[in-house]
Amino acid sequence: MVFLGGGMPWYAQFGCGGGGCDRIRYMKVVLQRVSQASVDVVNELGDLDPTFDLQQIGPGFLLLVGVTDEDGDDEIAWLAHKILRLRVFEDEQGKMNRSIQDIGGEILSVSQFTLFADVRKGNRPSFVGAGKPEHADIMWIKFNEALRSGGVAVREGRFGAHMRVGLVNDGPVTIVIDTADRH
Template sequence: MRTILQRVQHASVTVDGKITGNINHGILVLVGFEPEDINEDFEWIIKKIIQLRIFNDENNVMNLDIQQTNGEILVISQFTLHAAVKKGNRPSYIKASKPDLANEQYEEFLNLLENNFKPVQKGIFGADMKVELLNDGPVTIFIDSKNRE
């Protein structure tokens, strides 16, 4: 499981001209799944999302987590996080979960996240989404559940 976390001043996702998810201050989470990903991976990533101290305190030091700042979370599924670009110029997505499995994994991930954090906004799995954001910092963090160093 791979995620990109972006600390944002605001972010939204639009599908067919309609906003399906919208947050102010918080974290935009782009998430991609592999067939081997299980609840243990989801729970580990969720803990990181909720507990990472990436928000500034009163001294302008990144020392606060999203809960301490009353932030929000927007989650977008993105299989392209598993792009393999070693050979040629066309990315391969062979490591990404197939759509049916990825949709199940996405829903389970959202369910677990919503059990640990509110509010959670989201995109629509498999849709052509337009994502707008204002990255704050910029702070952008890559997390891979298979590389827990």
């Protein structure tokens, strides 16, 4: 068991103990710098869903977005601002010094409740930390609109659907951004 100063278990800082944990969850994004990415939707038969047009981007970000029930407009604004200004594209000297806005890149946003998987007990993940679908869908739409307001083209998967995501990592550069980081 890992202890913090004073002999406290690591989980004590989150109000966890015994058999459960009531730690606060935060909106989370897994950002991947890509040279291209795409998403399509699969229907219940395992075929491509004809009601969904393949969404594709060129250079930019693939975002896997997880939302909790506690997330609101403040988390969306902070996260969108951070992503739009994150300097992870190379400049003329080969240094990561340019943002997605600087390069005119695109974003592919995919809702991903499994980012909140809890695997501490047993072998089947629990997703109780993920936001309820009716809230998470609204927050994801607002998040995508906040990104668009920064002048970046944003393509989307379909909320709650079985999707196939394809990507070509560039770097690779993969960054996990959690709104807890703003505190």
